[in-house]
Amino acid sequence: MTPLQAAVAEAETQIGTEVGVSNWITVDQKMIDEFAKTTFDEQWIHVDPVRAAAETPFGGSIAHGFLTLSLASRFAYDCFGMLPRQVMGINYGFNKLRFLTPVRAGARLRGRFTLQNVSARSETDMLRENLLTIDIEGHDRPALIAEWLGLAVFAPK
Incomplete structure (x- = not known):
């Protein structure tokens, strides 16, 4: 059994689990x-806490949705290491x-991953x-949910 085949077989046993x-x-x-400066999205709801507190129902400034999403990579680093003979992981999309x-400024976030499917795409x-x-710490509803696709790339035989 190749390292890829072993990884797929192991992952298949985890489908449906966190x-x-x-x-x-x-x-x-x-x-x-x-983030606002980097992405040129300096809308006041993000960068003006005083105005956001006065003029929005959020009670202050909020993070960009894409900032929240961009933290997914950091969360994945916390959760997943490299598998035997894996040479890289690639974001494949959503x-x-x-x-x-x-997400209000000052909030704490974490990522939770539940495996939904796994397959060998190539050799x-x-x-x-x-x-x-x-x-979001202290909230019942999450900031976001997403079906995220990732490729684990293995060294050729």
């Missing part, structure tokens, strides 16, 4: 401001993505589909 929970990350105003709850690539839930 396979990782990350550490918490604080999304503070500095992070939001830096099937579905929903932003459910605004070197394993495709994993995880349901990613990004939790």
Whole structure:
């Protein structure tokens, strides 16, 4: 059995189960401001906490949805290591993505991963589909949910 075949067989036993929970990350105003500058999205609901507190139902500034989503890579690093003979992991995209709850400046987030499907795509690539839930500490509803696709690329034989 090749390392890829072994990885697929092992992962198949985990379908439907939570396979990782990350550490918490604080999304503070500095992070939001830096993301706004980097992406040229400096809408006041993100970068003006005083105005956002006065003029929105959020009670202050909120993180960009894409900032929240961009933390998915950090959460994955917390949860997944390299498999035997795996040479890299590649973000393959999303099937579905929903932003459910605004993330206030100062909130703490973590990612939870539930394996939904796995398959060998080629002789070197394993495709994993995880349901990613990004939790907001102290909230019942998550910030977002997404079906995230990732490739585990293995060294050729």
